[in-house]
Amino acid sequence: MTTDFWRIVFGRLDLGALDFLTAFRDPTLNEIILSGAAWAVILGGLAAVAVLSRYRLWGPLWRNYLVSVDHKRIGIMYIVLAGIMLVRGVLEGVVMRGQQADGLGGGFLSANHYAQLFSTHGTIMIFFMAMPFLTGLINIVVPLQIGARDVSFPMLNSASLGLTVAGAALVMISLVVGAFSTGGWTAYPPYTDSLFQPGPGPDYWLWSVLLAGVGTTMTGINFVVTILRERAPGMTLMKMPMFTWTALCTAILMVFALPPVTVSTAMLLLDRYAGFHFFTNALGGNMMNYANLFWLFGHPEVYILILPAFGVYSEIVATYSGKRLYGYGSLVVATMSIAVLSFTVWLHHFFTMGQDADMNAAFGIATMLIGVPTGVKVYDWMATMYRGRVRMTVPMVYLVSFMVLFVLGGLSGIILANPSIDFQVHNTLFLVAHFHNMLIPGLLFGMLAGYTYWFPKLFGFRLNDRWGYISAWSWVAGFVLVFFPMYVVGLMGMTRRTVAYTNPAYQPWMILSAVGGVFVTVALASLFVQLYVSIRDRAFTRDIGGDPWDARTLEWATPSPVPAYNFAVIPHVHAREAFAVAKEAGLGYQAPPAYADIHLPGDTWMGVILAVFGTAFGFGMIWYMWWLAALSFAVMAVAFIGRALRGDRAGVIIPAAQVAAEHRAWLAAVGRLAPVTREHEQDGINHGVAAPETREVAA
Amino acid sequence: MSSPQGSKPDAQGYRHDLRGYLTGFGLAVVLTVIPFALVAMGDTLDRATVIAVVAGLGVVQLFVHLRYFLHVDFSREEREKVYLLAFSALLLFLMAAGTIWVLVNMNTRMMGMG
Numbered sequence: 001m002t003t004d005f006w007r008i009v010f011g012r013l014d015l016g017a018l019d020f021l022t023a024f025r026d027p028t029l030n031e032i033i034l035s036g037a038a039w040a041v042i043l044g045g046l047a048a049v050a051v052l053s054r055y056r057l058w059g060p061l062w063r064n065y066l067v068s069v070d071h072k073r074i075g076i077m078y079i080v081l082a083g084i085m086l087v088r089g090v091l092e093g094v095v096m097r098g099q100q101a102d103g104l105g106g107g108f109l110s111a112n113h114y115a116q117l118f119s120t121h122g123t124i125m126i127f128f129m130a131m132p133f134l135t136g137l138i139n140i141v142v143p144l145q146i147g148a149r150d151v152s153f154p155m156l157n158s159a160s161l162g163l164t165v166a167g168a169a170l171v172m173i174s175l176v177v178g179a180f181s182t183g184g185w186t187a188y189p190p191y192t193d194s195l196f197q198p199g200p201g202p203d204y205w206l207w208s209v210l211l212a213g214v215g216t217t218m219t220g221i222n223f224v225v226t227i228l229r230e231r232a233p234g235m236t237l238m239k240m241p242m243f244t245w246t247a248l249c250t251a252i253l254m255v256f257a258l259p260p261v262t263v264s265t266a267m268l269l270l271d272r273y274a275g276f277h278f279f280t281n282a283l284g285g286n287m288m289n290y291a292n293l294f295w296l297f298g299h300p301e302v303y304i305l306i307l308p309a310f311g312v313y314s315e316i317v318a319t320y321s322g323k324r325l326y327g328y329g330s331l332v333v334a335t336m337s338i339a340v341l342s343f344t345v346w347l348h349h350f351f352t353m354g355q356d357a358d359m360n361a362a363f364g365i366a367t368m369l370i371g372v373p374t375g376v377k378v379y380d381w382m383a384t385m386y387r388g389r390v391r392m393t394v395p396m397v398y399l400v401s402f403m404v405l406f407v408l409g410g411l412s413g414i415i416l417a418n419p420s421i422d423f424q425v426h427n428t429l430f431l432v433a434h435f436h437n438m439l440i441p442g443l444l445f446g447m448l449a450g451y452t453y454w455f456p457k458l459f460g461f462r463l464n465d466r467w468g469y470i471s472a473w474s475w476v477a478g479f480v481l482v483f484f485p486m487y488v489v490g491l492m493g494m495t496r497r498t499v500a501y502t503n504p505a506y507q508p509w510m511i512l513s514a515v516g517g518v519f520v521t522v523a524l525a526s527l528f529v530q531l532y533v534s535i536r537d538r539a540f541t542r543d544i545g546g547d548p549w550d551a552r553t554l555e556w557a558t559p560s561p562v563p564a565y566n567f568a569v570i571p572h573v574h575a576r577e578a579f580a581v582a583k584e585a586g587l588g589y590q591a592p593p594a595y596a597d598i599h600l601p602g603d604t605w606m607g608v609i610l611a612v613f614g615t616a617f618g619f620g621m622i623w624y625m626w627w628l629a630a631l632s633f634a635v636m637a638v639a640f641i642g643r644a645l646r647g648d649r650a651g652v653i654i655p656a657a658q659v660a661a662e663h664r665a666w667l668a669a670v671g672r673l674a675p676v677t678r679e680h681e682q683d684g685i686n687h688g689v690a691a692p693e694t695r696e697v698a699a
Numbered sequence: 700m701s702s703p704q705g706s707k708p709d710a711q712g713y714r715h716d717l718r719g720y721l722t723g724f725g726l727a728v729v730l731t732v733i734p735f736a737l738v739a740m741g742d743t744l745d746r747a748t749v750i751a752v753v754a755g756l757g758v759v760q761l762f763v764h765l766r767y768f769l770h771v772d773f774s775r776e777e778r779e780k781v782y783l784l785a786f787s788a789l790l791l792f793l794m795a796a797g798t799i800w801v802l803v804n805m806n807t808r809m810m811g812m813g
Contacts, residue, residue, distance in 0.1 A: 228779060237779070256790045292801050296794055340786075343793045347801060355804045 011624030012200070017178040029108045033095065038176045067603040069154035070564050071139045072458060074161050074607075078136030079451065081168055085128040088172075090524050092121040094517040097482060101514035103500040104507045114499035115182030116201070120171060122185025123205060126301070127212050128168040130439070133447045134308040135164075135219055138247045141454060142223065144555035144562065145241045147232025147571045150601060152225040155643060156218050158607035163215030165607075166614030167208040173619065174204040181205040184497065186294055187268070189279040189287045194272045200622045202272065206265050207618035213262045220254025223247060232554070234573035238332070241553040241576075242325060245332055246311030249339040250304050256343070257300035264293035273621075288353060295346040303342040305439060307335060309446020310377060313402065316395040316453050317381045319551045321388030322678065322693065324577060327380040334373035334380075341370040351422045360419035367417035371410055378403055391678060393549075394468035395449035401476045402441040409437030412487065430490025433483045440479045448475070448527075455534075456543035456688070460561040464537065465682045467530030474523035481516025485509035545670045545688030547588075550678060552580035557588065559666045560688060565598045565654055568663035583692060589670050595660040602650025609639045723767025730760045 015021070020042060023035035052058050065073050096117050099107045109117070139157070143150055151157050174180040181201035183191035187209075192202040227248045231240070240248075268290065270276040277285035318325040325331070347355070347363035381403060390396065412434045416422050425431060448471075456462045489509045494501060534541065546560040557579045558566060569592040575581040582588045613632040620629030675691035676683075734753040737744065765771045771780050 224783075228783070252786070252790075256787070256794070260794070286805075288805050289802060292798055296798065340789065340793075343790050344797070346797070353805070354808055355801060356808060359800070359804055 008627070009625070011620075011626070013177070013623040013625070017200075019176055019178070030110045030113055033109070034113060041172055041175045063603075066608050067158075067605055069150070069158050069601050069604055071143050071151050071154070071157060072562060074157050075136040075139030075141075076458065077161060078132040078139060078164070081165060082129050082133035082136060082447075085124050085132070085168060085171075087524065089121055089124040089129050090520060092117050092124070093482075094521055096121065097510075097514040097517035099499065100501075100510045101507070103498075103510065104504055105500060105502060107500050109499060111499040112179075112182060115184075115497070116180045118497055119181050119184050119187075119201075119205070120174070123208070124168075124171060125439075126185060126305070127209060128164070128171060130305050130443050130447075131212070131216060132164055132168075134250070134305065134443075135160075135216070137312070137447065137450045137454070138223060138250070138308060140458065141450075141555060142227065142244055142247050143230070144457070144558065144566060145244045145553050146227065146230060146235060147554050147567060147573060148226065148230040149566055149570075149598065151222050152229055153222050154601040155604045155606055155648065156222050158604055159610050159640070160215040160219040160222065162607035162610030163211045163218075163614055165611040166618060167210075167212030167215070169611070169615040170204055170208040170211070170618045170622070173615070174201075178204070178622075186298070188294075189268060189271070189290055190281060192268065192272075193280055195280075202268075203622040206269050206272070207621055210262060210265045210269070211614050211618060213258050213265065216254050217258040217262070220251045220258065223251035224255060227251065232571050232573050235578075238329075239573055239576045239578075242314035242328065242331055243308070243311035243553075245335055246307040246314070249335050250307045253300045253304045253307075253339060253342065257297050257304065259297075260293045261297035261301075264290055264297070267293075291350045291353060292346075295349040296343075298349060299346040300342045302438070303338055306442045306446075307338065309402075309443050309450075310335070312395075312446045312450035312453070313381060313399050314377075315551075315553065316449055317384045317399055318577070319453075319549050320391045320393055320396045320399075321385050322391075322550070323384060323388035324552070324580070325380070326383035326386075327376075328576065330376055331380050334376045337373040338370060341366065341373070345370060348417060348419075348422070351419045352426050357419070364417050364419045364422075368414055371414055371417075374410060378407060389678070391681060393681070394452045394463075394465060394472055397469065397472040397476075398445040398449035398452075401472070402445045405437060405441040405476075405479070409434060409441065412437060425490060427495055428490040429486040429494050429496050432496050433486035433490055436479075436483045436486075440475075440483075445472075445475065448472070453549070454555075456541075456548050457546065457555060457558075457560050457562060459538075460543050461534065461538035462541035462543055462548055462686070464530050464534040464541070467526050467533055471523050471526035471530055474519050474526055478516045478519030478521075478523050481519060482513050483516070485513045485516075540684045541686075543686075543688035545673055545690075546666075547579075547690050548686055548688045549681065550690035550693070552577040554578050557582070563662060565600060565659065568592065568595060568659050583690070586692070589667055591664065591667055595656040595663070597656050598654040598659055600652045600654065602648050602652060604643065604648075604650070606639065606643055610636055613639075719767050719770075723763055726763045726767070727760060730756050730763065 018038075020035050020038035023031045025031075052061060065077055068074065095109075096114070099109045099114060099117075102108060139151070171180070178200045181187060181192060181204060182197065183189075183202055183205070187202060187205050190196050192205070227240070227244060267276070267278040271278050271280060271285075277283040279285050279287040279290045281287075314325055314331060344366040345363055347359065348367045351360050351364075381399070392400075412430070416425065416431065416434055452463050452468055486509075489506045492503075492505060494503070494506050543560040546558055546562075547556045548560075549556070554571060554573070555562075557571065571578065579588065582590075613635045617629050617632035617636065620626065620632060670689055673687050673689045674685070675689045676686045677691045678693065680686055734756055737749050737752060765784070771777055771784065773781060
């Protein structure tokens with residue numbers, strides 16, 4: 001009787017699932033690492049709670065961030081989430097490098113633990129590091145670039161964040177309670193079906209991805225509508241800044257590419273929970289459709305990840321070359337071509353599955369085609385730098401490294417696009433080297449460049465340059481050392497996802513790769529040191545005028561940090577690089593003839609409710625605690641539908657007088673500051689007003 | 700054209716909108732009744748014809764909804780929406796046609812095992 005009761009309460013959860021206790025029962029290095037990770041999560045969480053309580057930050061955190069619908073605050077929260085997950089993802093990668101350096105005939109990790117590591121590493125880096133990072137940047141920048149007050153659906157924005165956080169929380173909980181999937185980040189059945197893995201691992205993956213995927217779809221819808229409907233008067237599509245263009249394409253891809261993975265995830269869940277046979281080996285099931293559906297999402301996803309970084313590079317290359325962006329029209333066409341072509345190449349992820357050679361050839365050719373618009377972009381960026389006054393700032397270090405490394409990675413992609421070569425190297429570390437070569441320079445470098453570039457806009461002070469350079473060069477060196485050896489051992493035949501190997505020829509390369517892991521760790525640590533040093537020394541890098549880089553687009557025409565309402569008066573846009581043209585004409589800082597009241601959307605608890613109860617719902621489903629799942633789902637449904645019926649009743653009106661006072665005070669401050677030439681961009685005298693020296697601007 | 704907040708006087712605009720919605724509703728009802736009737740009639744028509752007609756009317760229905768309920772037309776102001784719809788249709792076609800191609804091909808090569 002009592003056991004039945006506890007089984008209903010706790011489902012299949014028992015004490016054996018608590019990972020932080022295993023090291024005490026079985027103190028091997030493998031178990032110590034497993035438990036150590038669990039303790040890191042627990043202690044990290046406790047430390048965060050302690051710091052927030054010690055400095056009495058719970059109230060400000062709740063009021064200014066958690067319930068805020070301000071797109072900038074939501075963006076910051078996305079990036080904080082991405083930062084936390086980046087730490088875990090990188091450290092897992094480093095542990096895997098250590099294992100493979102020692103992997104000749106053994107190593108220190110169990111096969112099962114290693115499989116969990118590569119599964120969580122991939123899942124985290126794609127869904128919970130890259131996606132939140134780019135979503136955060138888009139959230140912060142796009143409304144500012146298009147001259148809007150906020151996104152079209154502010155409550156939905158908060159809800160999307162809530163669902164993404166719930167997915168990430170489940171992945172973190174899997175470190176403490178139970179084990180994660182060992183089926184890789186793609187979670188192919190039959191590795192993830194209930195015969196092979198009856199435990200909670202694949203369910204952690206499935207519910208995390210499902211929740212985050214729904215959130216991302218809603219983000220996509222939000223930004224398509226925002227960009228098409230909320231642009232300032234005069235800003236036609238062809239006057240939009242390049243980052244906004246890439247954000248538009250990414251948002252469209254999110255809307256269309258996420259549903260296939262939501263569907264395949266739901267089908268696999270039905271297989272696992274309800275005895276369906278979509279992807280089993282019996283009763284008419286076939287896992288080939290899983291591979292098809294997953295990559296129908298997976299390939300556009302690659303471009304969801306890379307396009308925003310391309311947008312960042314397009315912005316910074318113009319700004320730091322002091323020159324208008326070369327080939328704007330061709331960049332727009334290239335971006336749109338990539339968006340369409342990204343839906344025509346997914347089969348290249350399973351060239352070896354058994355379809356006929358004609359099909360492979362068709363998708364191979366499409367894959368090679370997609371290199372063309374990407375090449376166009378690289379040439380446009382180089383032409384922008386050509387004869388410009390290039391300043392090698394931290395974002396430019398990322399850009400230049402990206403251009404070299406990304407082209408190399410692209411070339412290895414063209415090699416892989418040939419099906420007959422792919423048959424030789426598929427499932428080897430050559431492939432692992434290739435996609436890291438695309439995603440680290442093509443995504444992570446872009447996001448870090450964007451973080452450095454837009455940081456002063458949000459917080460009113462610049463990031464420390466010295467630690468920025470250290471971090472950037474460490475990322476570059478670390479990346480090259482970790483992944484270039486993998487090309488070599490991949491061609492030698494070393495398969496991916498293996499815990500150990502028997503060929504001694506691999507080992508020197510794997511040791512080299514592990515040395516790279518040290519550099520990557522230094523790079524990651526430098527980012528946090530940089531943040532600490534920047535906050536400590538913020539008095540010296542204060543950005544008051546809001547234009548520390550002599551930049552060109554509309555977001556730099558606002559004060560730093562940007563007020564909640566973004567623009568005192570919605571600007572009229574007459575030119576592509578609106579702010580550069582205005583500065584050229586000496587009209588960068590104008591007092592408008594009149595101010596008006598500003599209506600802003602009200603705060604909402606929706607994000608918090610979805611984050612908390614979404615996590616509880618997933619946890620309940622994973623551990624078969626049906627009461628918890630049903631209850632949490634009911635709370636989410638009632639809250640969401642109730643809010644939809646009730647509408648926004650907490651809207652805020654900021655009176656015209658207050659807007660006028662704030663704006664005039666800022667204009668006066670700008671007038672008092674000495675304009676700074678580009679030679680002193682990184683010095684203490686740069687307070688965010690640029691001396692006019694832009695010569696060439698886009699009409 | 701029949702945007703909900705037109706610049707015309709309210710009463711006239713309201714009547715204009717109402718006429719649009721009612722036309723759309725009428726067409727939608729007709730386009731829904733015909734397929735149901737065809738299926739209900741049973742064996743009077745051969746199966747392939749019925750499927751083709753039902754599918755064809757479904758596509759017409761799609762355009763009726765776009766035209767009368769979502770107010771998408773080919774006027775200059777609506778052009779962005781048309782572009783977006785055409786783009787969406789292209790992506791959906793690529794995904795659906797590609798999936799059918801892949802799976803039919805696999806099925807053939809598995810010699811009917813699947």
